[in-house]
Amino acid sequence: MEKEAKVKVHNLTKIFGTHKSEALKLLQQGVSKADILKRTGATVGVNRANFSVQAGEIFVIMGLSGSGKSTLVRMLNRLINPTRGEVFIEGADVMKLNKKQLRQVRQQKISMVFQNFALFPNMTVLQNAGYGLEVQGIDLQTRNQKAHEALELVHLHGYDDQYPDQLSGGMQQRVGLARALANDSQILLMDEAFSALDPLNRRDMQDQLLEIQEKMHKTIIFISHDLNEALRIGDRILIMHDGTIDQIGDPETILTNPANDYVERFIEDVDRTKALTVKSVMTKASTINIKTSGPRVALRQMRINDISSIYVVDDEHRFVGFVDSDDVAALIHKKSKDLRSVMKTDVPITGPDVLINDLMDKISKTPIPYAVLDDQHHLLGIILRGSVLAAIAGEEVGQ
Amino acid sequence: MISAVQIPKIPLADWINALVDWLSQFSGFFNSITNFFQGIINAFQWVFDILPVGVLIIIVLAITYWQKRHTKKWGLLTFELLGLLLIWNLGFWHDMTETLTLVLTSTLIALVVGVPLGIWMAKKTLVQTIVNPILDFMQTMPAFVYLIPAVAFFGIGMVPGVLASVIFATPPTVRMTNLGIRQVPADLVEAADAYGASAWQKLIKVELPLARSTIMAGINQSLMLALSMVVIASMIGALGLGTQVYFAVGRNDAGAGFAAGLAVVILAIILDRITQALTQDRHQH
Numbered sequence: 001m002e003k004e005a006k007v008k009v010h011n012l013t014k015i016f017g018t019h020k021s022e023a024l025k026l027l028q029q030g031v032s033k034a035d036i037l038k039r040t041g042a043t044v045g046v047n048r049a050n051f052s053v054q055a056g057e058i059f060v061i062m063g064l065s066g067s068g069k070s071t072l073v074r075m076l077n078r079l080i081n082p083t084r085g086e087v088f089i090e091g092a093d094v095m096k097l098n099k100k101q102l103r104q105v106r107q108q109k110i111s112m113v114f115q116n117f118a119l120f121p122n123m124t125v126l127q128n129a130g131y132g133l134e135v136q137g138i139d140l141q142t143r144n145q146k147a148h149e150a151l152e153l154v155h156l157h158g159y160d161d162q163y164p165d166q167l168s169g170g171m172q173q174r175v176g177l178a179r180a181l182a183n184d185s186q187i188l189l190m191d192e193a194f195s196a197l198d199p200l201n202r203r204d205m206q207d208q209l210l211e212i213q214e215k216m217h218k219t220i221i222f223i224s225h226d227l228n229e230a231l232r233i234g235d236r237i238l239i240m241h242d243g244t245i246d247q248i249g250d251p252e253t254i255l256t257n258p259a260n261d262y263v264e265r266f267i268e269d270v271d272r273t274k275a276l277t278v279k280s281v282m283t284k285a286s287t288i289n290i291k292t293s294g295p296r297v298a299l300r301q302m303r304i305n306d307i308s309s310i311y312v313v314d315d316e317h318r319f320v321g322f323v324d325s326d327d328v329a330a331l332i333h334k335k336s337k338d339l340r341s342v343m344k345t346d347v348p349i350t351g352p353d354v355l356i357n358d359l360m361d362k363i364s365k366t367p368i369p370y371a372v373l374d375d376q377h378h379l380l381g382i383i384l385r386g387s388v389l390a391a392i393a394g395e396e397v398g399q
Numbered sequence: 400m401i402s403a404v405q406i407p408k409i410p411l412a413d414w415i416n417a418l419v420d421w422l423s424q425f426s427g428f429f430n431s432i433t434n435f436f437q438g439i440i441n442a443f444q445w446v447f448d449i450l451p452v453g454v455l456i457i458i459v460l461a462i463t464y465w466q467k468r469h470t471k472k473w474g475l476l477t478f479e480l481l482g483l484l485l486i487w488n489l490g491f492w493h494d495m496t497e498t499l500t501l502v503l504t505s506t507l508i509a510l511v512v513g514v515p516l517g518i519w520m521a522k523k524t525l526v527q528t529i530v531n532p533i534l535d536f537m538q539t540m541p542a543f544v545y546l547i548p549a550v551a552f553f554g555i556g557m558v559p560g561v562l563a564s565v566i567f568a569t570p571p572t573v574r575m576t577n578l579g580i581r582q583v584p585a586d587l588v589e590a591a592d593a594y595g596a597s598a599w600q601k602l603i604k605v606e607l608p609l610a611r612s613t614i615m616a617g618i619n620q621s622l623m624l625a626l627s628m629v630v631i632a633s634m635i636g637a638l639g640l641g642t643q644v645y646f647a648v649g650r651n652d653a654g655a656g657f658a659a660g661l662a663v664v665i666l667a668i669i670l671d672r673i674t675q676a677l678t679q680d681r682h683q684h
Contacts, residue, residue, distance in 0.1 A: 106594060111593075114590060115586075116586055122608040
């Protein structure tokens, strides 16, 4: 996929305070943020960030307060000017723009949603939603129509003429979102957009964002300090602390393969069931080939592996069924070789990309492990209750 | 032993006099300023002269009624009606309109100069650093002192009175405009920036509307300070209620002085209430 990145950032660095060039030099020598502060008095906001965001992606930038995530996102539209480094929006270097060109980029390419909504208290809901268009000098009628459509899109009907302070927090942020959507810009920067909302409202807004994203395919850069939120909505997640990026990856990679101790500690108390898929918790199944093996082989396999049942597959490792050690023993006792006569086929099955969260209930109720099958019914593995628990607890799942 | 006599006195007064003398050569410049201000004064006075007493009273009552259409108002309306009738009855009506002209002209100039200066101060901290001590100076220097150069440059009459009032009355408007713009929440300014607003768009659509009530409070203060200058201004020939007070002082006539002073108080309260209503936020629920 050789698509040009929608947003690309190269060695982006922000240093606050004086002695910037000295601090930059120390940074390049690998001196830590705390030492640079001690030696020069300069604060490193963001340290040589590199990443790119593809069109249509929800890219979450994660970090605790003071990690530099807000600074990082504000450098993308130069609300904060970087000390060093480059930002490319659709291939164009934002650092090289003059004031007027920069305003144009902000008007047409990037819209922003703020943590505390930042709605103008002197304007009505409709005027707020149309603010970006007003700045562009679009006529009142078109502006109102587009603002109205954007408000419909976020399910805010009938509040056009109210003022922001007459609305609840959740509704206010819908207006904030509508203001960003009315602009028709392809890139949305969302700075802790849902952090000020109560948990129920936050979930609602996340759902709504995902619903809107399905329709509009924006490129969304979402700042959050809530890992559950990041795992829920993010296609990819960037984790940073102390101005430095720790890891960039999809939610699954972050959870199953943390890049360093910091990320590992970070993901310690996350609700893993919401991000882990069957694929990452399944274990290899002991199988026998129905064509080549009879009851004795089956029993032997079970004894070697110390298990009480075994999965039956065909030549191409396609799932056929499941036999129990007691049944197989009885079969041998009867001197029968027909494994199929005792084989059970009513085994619970699932796909590899199903979320563990969706299976939790059923896994706890069924005595037989789930069989994980792909589209062609190949047996990929099975889900043991023990390995699910281990995965939720954050342990490595043995293959 | 060193005594104070041995240290030469810094000839500050001589320097100021030299400066005033030097400035006197630009009399053409000062004449055109005088003419300009006299024009504004004449316009105001002309309006007040052609308006019959009853009509002006009705206008004042109507403004108050409209401003307070959602709140209690009858007490204030009664006060305004009785107060203005009392001024008319005491024979101070024309003096009152002259004072009104002086105050409104001074406030208008304070506004035209003060609001842009306040905005500039809010935008540039360097300007704030320079202007703030000048404002302190303007407000704390005894107002009488301004009368001397005012007469030297602008002669006797309404114009020097207006200028002395302007110097004294402008600082609150400047300060409150600066404060109001600086107090606009940073996230709203950032939002305007993030959507690509120009400096002008930001000022007109976001900063000034949000600073509005603070700026109005500053203008209200300026108006009150201008009114406090009327007696002082009368000493250099500015006409109005101040002149009546000044004469009464000269004649040692406590009764006449009190009557004219009461007219000033009534005018002050009416002007204060009307401009205070402007500081309320426009939309209230």
